[in-house]
Amino acid sequence: MVNFEHVTMIYDNGAVALKDINLHIDKGEFAFIVGASGAGKSTLMKLLMCELTPTSGNIQVNGFDLTTLKRRKIPDLRRTLGVVFQDFRLIDSMNVYENVAFALRVTDTSSKMIRRRVPYILGLVELSDKAKCMPRELSGGEQQRVALARALVNNPAFIIADEPTGNIDPALSYEIVELLNEINRCGTTILMVTHQHELVTRFPKRVITIENGTIASDTGRRGTPFQADPAGIYRGEASLV
């Protein structure tokens, strides 16, 4: 599903964001990515979405070879991905239904399909009764659920969540991760970046720790014993900055 081979990313200003990363994520996995600010998490996310091309190395995502992917083929890749951001990125001038339908509209889906699919997905994230609400009328947790619904509506095989709980209070954070967990159970691969230690300990999943542009630790693929906070970041053994 996701494969990084010796990926190095150096920005134009000379900053080394990632150094010789090797990473493999299988279909159906749920993995957390943790690490301090500036460790290279965002760069990793941008590489996955083909927003950046690596300086060297190979990346495969959902069967697309990102190092050779043509610019006009990028939309095809992104249609197989669902992306959730920390700041929700909903369109303020559209109501909940429209925001979710938007993802289908821009990918040229038939109106009939949109009318069938959107209510179903809103039901899944338990927002059916808020379909007519504008984003500003919703709480942070609800807004993120709308964003999640939008990411899900295209039925992607792989969901990338970039600190989806970063702007939500802890109690509601669990709700979001629980929802992701449900989705994962149905076979969708999930990659979630987070800063919140409680989440990583509460949901025993694979944890990939990034430090200074390298993978400091990886609890491995499914089946390997779970070890929360292997790098000791949250126990104060490693510096967060």
Added chain:
Amino acid sequence: MRSGSLRYLFREGVRSVWVNRLMSAASVGVLSACLMLIGSAVLLAANVKSMVGFVGQQNEIIVVVSDSVTDAQLAELDDTIKGMEELASVKFTSKEQALISQIEIYGESLLAGFEEDNPYPDMYSVTVKNIGDVERVSQTLAEMPEVEQVRSPEEFADVLVSIEKMVTVMGALVVIVLAVVSLVIISNTIRIAVFNRRREVNIMKYVGARDSFIRLPFVIQGVFFGILSALIAFFVVWAGYSFIYALLAQNGSPWIAQAAASIIPFETIWLPLLVSFGGAGIVTGMIGSLLSLRKHLKV
């Protein structure tokens, strides 16, 4: 692309005009103001040229035919002059006609006896199509053996020609400066409009919309702005033009009334004006939108 999607994109284009109505109003305002300024400058230049042409045509070159020409030579001269392409009009006055008209003015007694020995020459009064040709035409005519003398308003023609040249150059200069200023203002206005919607564009990119799909509503919006601006500019210019025309025509001064007569009537210029306004508006609106969007598509 599905027809449903096209309908959606069209609706989106129109909707965003309304949602971003303040920015839309600014874009349309700037674009129509620019079109109005450029249109007025072009119209002014065209009218000054038309007036100069009108005044120029009033200036006759008098060609005095030599007394010694035979009838055959006169006929030949007649053919030559009437065949000259530079001339707008040719009027021949024979010796006899000249005498008759003089008798009408001064009375028979004063000019009695002149019938036998007519002192007046055969004469042509010609006008040129282009005032700039006066000097050259006069020279050509003077060199003809049958012609005794050519009287032409050369100095006056020189003044008119320099006015015409100045108007052309100044008009072109003003239009170029206005066009550049307009383009800068318009592209900035549209850039702000696109910047306001960068979030939407960004989200579209992340959910896998193709660039063409993202561009279409902006193009529709640009075209819409262009058409609206062109219409506004056209009607304002029309009203202004008619107002000035009426003002000049009503003026008591015969000189101004005569100048007003040479103003290009709106009926003859409305179509080219509307078409060029429409074309310029649509092209500017569209190109402005696409150029401003380009940066935001690189995600």
